Amino acid sequence: MPQRGLVDLNEAVDEFGRHLHAERGVSPHTLRAYLGDLADLCAYASTVGVTEPAEVDVSLLRAWLARQHALGRARATLARRTAAARAFTHHLHRRGLLENDPGLLLGTPKKRRDLPGVLTQDDAARLLETLDAEGPMGLRDLAVLEVLYGTGVRVSELCGLDIDDLDTGRRTVRVLGKGNRERTVPIGEPAVRAVEDWLRAGRPAVATETSGPALFLGARGGRLHPTSARRIVHSRIADAGTMPNLSPHGLRHTAATHLLEGGADLRSVQEILGHASLQTTQLYTHVSAERLKQVHRQAHPRAARDD
Template structure:
């Protein structure tokens, strides 16, 4: 097989057998092509069967020298292990060199989060902007309300269809990573935003290309992630002192505020759609104020 044919089969494997999203597939293919390109530069007459542990280490070292962050190098090492394991199962490699590849440990840092009053100010600003029933303002309000109320990912938000929203039970059905389905609850303000959007905003923007998409761009197509990020940045820009966050920051803020309100960590895990509780523990943090409150309530010498 040619390298192109191998990549096509690898993409099909990621899509059909691993259930990866299109965004993840593009990233994995980009990493695989980067690795192959490095091999060809180091040994012009080489083939995929010449990928060894030395080649993998040399590739990662070149990424580090070019300025890639430790987190990026760690992620690419994981991607390379997936690729070499697949090449081994396909018979392209006699052994899997990725099984012995050790990447630098990434330093996970918590993103900035909104304070509860800043989140309230942002949502109030979005609601006031939608007061004149402008379709785009109604959509922007719904984007911010749903991201903060449910803690869903921006890709999950943009993938929502109208039928995924259950207004009666105030639940949204989400297809998350690994094509796993879950339900995320949302509050009454978000429900009001859904009502306003479906009643006035969406009909004004709907076009033949809209299909079942819940959120639409100004030309009627499904809202894309880049537009959603711009919406969040624009809304937060009017809140004095608020950090410049994107949708991920709203997700983290939602999780943090749930914990500060007394939510169990496993409940937050379910809402966020994390497969492992350890991921939730790394993703969220408990404020000093909540620690003090729990200590005051529970410790006999408080």
């Protein structure tokens, strides 16, 4: 049986916060977010006369979340508040303050997955063909962009590459992805040429005794950091002008979209990108479809009425 009257709801939230900090080791950001969400729940509960943990039930939780929805909270906020309520009621149940766990009966609001921005094929070609590749850093930057776009690797995967990971004869690159899963990704001739130019005339100029086998180096000779790679991409795209300001992940989206537009099957794209689930790769079919609709709207004289 639940222990009634021992603590009120606000005290239970404070105790839950201490539990999250001391035993669960959650980040300060998550802790602040959860405690803010639960403070809002307590405020709502008090308006309907609920002051003790034992009085919390699924009707109260659903009514609170329905009010959040009515107030126009974002889907991501609703999903986080649902997660906070679930974690809280689970803790109350374990502590014996709730006979049953009402959080188990809550559904999870689906987060809307916005379509990622991508470059057109013409924009991608212009970006790479007009990039100023003078000097060691220019050669490196061109190679970085060619590999990101040419292979679709993640920025962390790019920065983790060693020289021996590139097989120029077979035109493949060995990539260590999420969960330490290794995969082999094909790489095109322009990317191979850009990397070879960097290795021949760029890398030796910045390499030091501590550079190790890293394929891409920063200006001081250390392994290129993902933050620096992001800065390179943003800066070079800005230099090209009149195209979306994408991150390295945007170039990954672009590579996947262009593969599908060129006729690649979904399973092959999944293997190239290193997605554990095909569902993640399927997002790019929506990207391609959305771009086709945009072209149709712009080009067809009756598209505006038909759409």
